[in-house]
Amino acid sequence: MLKGADDVMEQEDSASQQEEITSWDINDIKLPQDVRQTDWFQEWPDSYVKHIYSSEDKNAQRHHSSWAMRNTNNHNSRILKKSCLGVVVCSNDCSTLDGRKIYLRPAICDKARQKQQRKCCPNCNGPLRLLSCRGHGGYPVTNFWRHEGQFIFFQSKGAHDHPRPETKLEAEARRSIQKAQTDFSPSSPKLKTIWEIKSLTGEMPTQEALPLLLSKPDAYLQPANFSGHLSKSSRELMLNICSGQAPHLRADEEDGNAREVPTWSRSLAIGRTPSSGRLCNGPTIPVANRPCAAPSPRRFAQPSTQHVLPVTKAGHNPFRSNAGPWRDELHGGTTPEAHSSSRLPLLPYPMPQGGSCPMVTGTHHHQQQLSEPPRGGEGDGGEGGHGMGLNYCNDNTFFNLYPLR
DNA sequence: TTTTGCGGGTCAG
């Protein structure tokens, strides 16, 4: 596992580090401690990847993942194991007007999940169904977390064979918004429609608002307690948006990326309910923008995940331009430790059309899903494969909008 | 209410 010390010594190049970093296994008695660089938190770890996060990383500390992962007892208090719950889909396999599919985040709590499944599809009212994950030899993908020294080791086993569900934050924000909406108790009929739609399961429309939501300064700067802030800011946001702008940047959607993204991954933007189109008269959800579809931020997965520790030649991380961290964020950069919190761009989405996303696809791993195990034939699972790259882009963008660090 | 982590316990391989 550990390579010769000298090797390591000599080469500081990322290549060897990479090896070094990937040579361990979560079950090893000893894990590398001479880690030179930790990874930026990965929201959508997939395939058999490993990451070493700083023990300072809030998200790592919380063992977060945007996949719906539930705790699994592995009878090993040193290694936290979690398994994927999959994604909740509409059994009618309906699509929204703009062709998107419904991919809800399964509730982690068993009880809540059951309740959730009793609800109806926010889009067609049909029954919802839990599409379970079977990306690991027919079993759910598992994630392992282990705190060791100043690092937090993460290892994923299996490639998700299903669409990405809403992220936790999306779900939370959505809830907040809903709540807010309810509070506003709309008198407007139009809104009402929306309310109804949403309230069916509370899933939908809001999503688009999220990005904006998240781009809110507060939400940004307070990683630690974002949820709390979110709920608060969500309202403000809504108000802001509705009162002022609501740029309907539909435009972005066009970029190839967005398009290409398997519908499921676009779920982020999902929800643009027909009606919700843009009546932003009230406390409604903005609807308008599509954060991510945006020109594509790139923050590519794997490679870019490295975060150079101060020790090394810092600041030389290719992905973090010297520009402002936050800015990068928006563009897909991963969040650098909040060194400067100022210079928050506040753009709901990236501007330049980087469009580099496609490349990521190069990371193809999955897609050749291991000869599908006993899959319930459920619709889509299929695309789970590629598209990932794009997804990354998309979600990342989105993701980057908030402080996951 | 839900999330998250823990750990007892079962079952199958």
Next chain:
DNA sequence: CTGACCCGCAAAA
């Protein structure tokens, strides 16, 4: 023994 999973408990959000 290992891995998956069910169940309840408790703390925190």
